[in-house]
Amino acid sequence: MTTADPLPGRLRDAIYALRKARLGLERRRLDYGRETDERAERLAGVLPASVDELRAYEREYENLEWFHDAYADRVAEIHEAGVATDTTHWRDGVTLYVVCRALEVETAVETGVLFGSFDAHILAAMERNGGGTLHAVDLPGGPPGRFDYGHLIPDRCREHWELCEGDALAVLPDLLEAVGPVDLFLHDSDHRLPHMRFEYETALPHVSPGGVLASHDVRLSRLFDRFTDANGLPSCVVCDTGIGRQSR
């Protein structure tokens, strides 16, 4: 919102703050154990993979020792530095890992990197797939503290990561145009409704048939459900992540 029109901007921020507070309460009530237990069943309703195949990818993730060692070290560095983090929980990362393995995602675009929890999981899956590129967008300037964007990404998969610094509002349309059809688009940047809607609407035409439009923090509002319904995308929510699949 521009300075010429401050009231709607402030109102929007107030509504967003209320939604975040409500989400905080809802998260306390949410049974994340059950959510993760049901991940494979829920994803099987959306992806072209059976529950058994999806569970096998979950087990594969659990056994990725090189990933967990590198990831745990980097998480510890961030915690020891006392940097306030808004880092996405690994349980949502696992959902993206499974999606990227099941669809053999080669080209992905993500908004909102911060320390790169999602990036690390997507890139680990790409490494197992045998290649791919994740184009990631975040605001200029870097995260708080001494770390760079994507600090959680293990060195082993960094070569598949392309960082684009800029406001998604400004850079996303051209980036999606330049990258071509994407197998996965993931929103995790500014969760205020107009921005989420902008990203969903901008990205969907670039999601390849059978590809996925994913979003974090979908429980903040009904937007993800409404958007996927309106566009005829089968979808599910696991923990705090929504997965919608573009028709073939």
Ligand SMILES: C[S@@+](CC[C@H](N)C(=O)[O-])C[C@H]1O[C@@H](n2cnc3c(N)ncnc32)[C@H](O)[C@@H]1O
């Ligand atoms: C919740 S954090 C992302 C967490 C990250 N996906 C992870 O896996 O840990 C939100 C990020 O979105 C970025 N962001 C906010 N507004 C943005 C915008 N308009 N364009 C691009 N990035 C934005 C912030 O700088 C911040 O790093």
